[in-house]
Amino acid sequence: MKSQQISKSDNYILEHCVDKLARINNSDYALGFLVDGDSSPYLINVDSQTVSAPELLFEPIKNKLNKDLIDYFSDKPCLLKDLFCYEGHESDYDDLLNNEYIDNLRYIPIGEGSELYAIVILINIELSVRSKDLIDVTPFLLATITLLKNKKRATKMLPIKARNDLTSKKFQDQGQKILDSMLKNTFHPAFLFNDEFQVLKSNLAAHRLFNSNLERGWPVMDKLINSTLPGIAFRLLTSISKMSFLGHLDKQQWQNVTLVLNSYQSVTVDIHLFDIVYFGRQCFGLMINEKTEVDVNHEVYNASLQRFNALTSVVPMAILQMDKDFNCSYVNKTWAKYTNQNTQQSLGKGWLSSIKTLDTDEILSEVIRAISHSNSFKGEIELTTVAGQGLWVSMNAVGLFNDRFELTGLILTMSDISDERSNSQKLQKMANYDHLTGLSNRAFFTDRLTLALARVPRHGITALMFLDLDRFKNINDTLGHHVGDIVIQEVAERLKSVVRDEDSIARLGGDEFAIIFTDITAENVVALIANKIVSAINLPFTIEGKVMALSCSIGVSIATEHNVSPIDILRKADLALYKAKDLGRNQFCFYDPILEKDLSLLHYLTDDLNHPQKSGFFFVFQPLMNASNGSVMGFEVLARWSNSEMGMIGPDIFIKTMEENGLIQDFSEWLFYEVILQVKLWVSEGLLVAPQKVAINLSVKQLHLIEFADSVLALFKKEKIDPSWFTLEVTETAFIQDPAIAGQNLRALKKAGFLIALDDFGTGYSSLGLLRQMPLNYIKIDRSFIQDILQDSEAEKIVLAIISLGQMLDLGLIAEGVEDIETKEWLVAQGCICHQGYYFHKPLLINRASELLKTHQNIEFLPNL
Ligand code: C2E
Ligand code: CA
Ligand code: CA
16 A cells, blocks of 8 residues: 555544544544645545555545545535535445445544544444444544644644635734623623633623722632632633633533632622634633622621721721712721711711811812722821821722722721821921021922923013122121021021012022012012012111121022023023122122123133133233323333123223132232333333332232232242332222231232322222221322313312322322313312323323333433322
């Protein structure tokens, strides 16, 4: 016999199946064919009894089978269609039946549904054997099917049908949707699970029956079946195993079985088990039909109720049960302890009167929202306690649902968190508040500012105010820090009294405060408040019996819709504050884009000062003239600075910027050095002759440096130049702010040979006392008076007074800003002959100054002043 053999082990089950079938049917011959939809049948086995059968027998059978298979796969009627069908006399089979060896034959297709995996052909069976007699063979047949099916899947990956049916995916998806929607809408609890017993899908009814939380997953299905359906668990699980092994099984049902929900609740149900293809995978469905209401085992129930009561009375937690409209039906003892409300008072809506939290309605609707979303709520609320005080509790709520999964009620639990809260409040207070004033600190302020700015696009104007006390350092230095602290506290109180409750005040550190104003209707409202604050701080402070006057400077920046970056707003308020200080303190100033210029100015100034050649900086010399004979008495050195970006900037501006930013000392050292070189040159050339002087302006900041005089003298010593060639110009401010150090510096300098001139006299305090104390040689009458003397009798009187004061105190007089001949004549007539002004000369570049010195060589000098 020529047969295509496949290894015995590969087809062990099919061979046994053929054997078994042959024996049961008592056939003469049995043949097994493997079928593949694409190729002709493939003989894998002949029954042992057929070993002697002639080849003649097989050929016609194979041919016939081939034809039948083609018909079968093209859906034409054929013998294969009927399982176990015996056809002995049909013409179609005449050829076969005419064969001397064949009396009858039976096809036994091995497959499932429309899938065909193998065919067993039995020849010459006993006709008395009926289909029902074959029942014993069924397990073999099914096992064979499963094996062949798996083999086919393994080799072809997909069943034949799925492989060539592209439209089936669409139908499958649609089917899936229908299935999902059916599950969702049925009142019968249902589960879909896979052969690993993992639940793939369950419906609301299932969750309701098992009182499960939707967030929590299901246990594996075999576990669930074992614990809830103990009566049929074994049979049910066996059926499922069989199903998964065999690939399919008819629907299975168990009626009136007990489903155990928990230790005291059970329900009678019908169970339907079915197989189903879910997303291309063989799965199982379990549907439960509840026949009775939940049975309550009263004995077990009572026991559990007692347990419940015992527990609820001892737990340190208030427990309340209520319907979905918050009508309370149960409270435990802890609730009464917390609130001093007894059960009777708490029932219905009574319990709500113990909720201290203001927005109760909002919280309750939040509870409902959370429950319907995730069946749990967690929050913190305040209760009214026995003494009418507040008690903070953390509140949890879970929902209770009916059959249709509608919310019917709630269980609330509350536990005391007042300790926790007060600790965390303390910590929060420490982290967020300034301990001295109780105002917000910088960290908290930044948070608030960010929040306030986020509101800007929807709400009114938000303004940020920076406030800095003027000369607060003096208070700390002279009266001590404890007085400083009291002042700060008093300032905080005054600020609170001026601003609205909703405005937030913060102490940023030292004597700096910030205030955020939200929902402001107009900018001028902020200006009004700023004004009020300035006045409030101006009111006298009485501390430890001492009365003192204080002032503050304020910078304001306004946040607009297009400008809500916290960093930007802070910077702008800071710039405005600087401006307010600049303008003379004790005032407020709004941010203005012009202020930005100051910033770039600082940037460029710093760059240039760091440059070895101090690029951009230079100086000019303005002659001081003897107005009566036209001789040059000396020069005042005036600094200049120009920058390619910013153009020429006046010294009034850049000197101040350097002073404020600690750059003045660097600059001054450079200037001194350069001027010394120039003076040395002039002296060596014989251009500068005693008693001519070169005047250099000193900054207030320099005079306040203890080592200032020493450093100047060291430089002069090093450069070997006599200080008596120089005049130093100082302003009164230096003496007002720090008379001790300024006086010390000046005395040392004067002693070394420098002359000292008091600049801008008349604009400041013009204090006679100071004039006496200070080591001065000259007074420079400020040009604002000089320029007005001919038009303004007041200015005239002032200048006359200054002149007589100078004469009285034996001080030389220099008139600044003489611009015309009339002014010059008037001053000379009053005895003031040293003039500086455009009438004679504007400030001159070095070579022009040198020229001037040359041309005036022969002029007779005035006596030394
Ligand atoms: P200042 O010390 O009062 O200098 C005199 C100012 O009056 C100069 O302005 C000068 O150009 C100007 N001036 C002189 N005569 C006339 C006149 O007839 N009419 C008018 N309208 N103005 C006249 P400048 O150069 O702008 O200097 C301004 C201020 O800058 C100076 O005032 C001084 O306080 C400060 N400064 C200039 N250079 C230096 C310096 O090197 N160091 C320091 N610390 N300050 C300086
Ligand atoms: Ca000057
Ligand atoms: Ca001056």
